[in-house]
Amino acid sequence: MWFARKRSALSLVAAACLSAALAGCTSYSPAPKAFAQATIQPYRLDSGDRLRVAVFEQPSLSNTYTVDQAGYISFPLIGQVPARGQTLAGLEGAIATKLKQGYLRNPDVTIEVDRYRPVFVMGEVGRPGQYSYVPGMTAQNAIAIAGGFTPRGNQRDIDITRKINGDVLTGRTSISSPILAGDTIYVRERLF
Incomplete structure (x- = not known):
């Protein structure tokens, strides 16, 4: 009698362990x-992307820029420009808009990803x-x-x-x- 009860308890413990192990296998x-x-x-920019920015007829502004850990690129004349989460077209528009504010009359900005x-x-x-x-x-x-x-x-x-x-x-x-x-x-x- 005692042996049967102990065996039953061990069986329950083994069953519980087995079901826990199997649940762990399927818990994804x-x-x-x-x-x-x-x-x-569309591709969304984030920290670590390196961008090739060209401003038409402005060789001093055309260069390669990296999106920093805070999600910005540091651009001449206009300073920090938020890039994280932007598409390439969105960032082109943001840079052009800032350049229009007292720096260039009608800036033509194009951006390509140089390194992802x-x-x-x-x-x-x-x-x-x-x-x-x-x-x-x-x-x-x-x-x-x-x-x-x-x-x-x-x-x-x-x-x-x-x-x-x-x-x-x-x-x-x-x-x-x-x-x-x-x-x-x-x-x-x-x-x-």
Whole structure:
């Protein structure tokens, strides 16, 4: 009788541990719809982007500028210009508007991204770290650049952390998913 009760209690403890372990395996959230929508939106600038700004017939103003940690570029004559969250067209308009305020009559400003902010690849990859982003890149491309999967790496799906509209979101997605500059890709360890 005593042995049967102890065995029953051990069975309950084992069942509780097993269900907790299985719940831990399924406690992820798939990538929200905002992940896919963000990849088809116009590119939004953020810290670390390096921009090539050209002001027509103004060689002293045309140069390469980097978006600083506070989200600004420091531009001659007009000072700090907010760039974080702006599209290229939006930033062109903001610079042109400020230059019209007493500096140039009708400034023609064009901006191109000279270098995108990096992506970060972590977890079960050969060389975790920071890597250059290229437009059109997928998670699989970034993992390949980071030395590929380790023998323990989960090759079915990965976790991506992305800033969308000022919010930092993480979701699980396939390795063929497109990524954006500034994304963090995490390759988990497979169970078997």
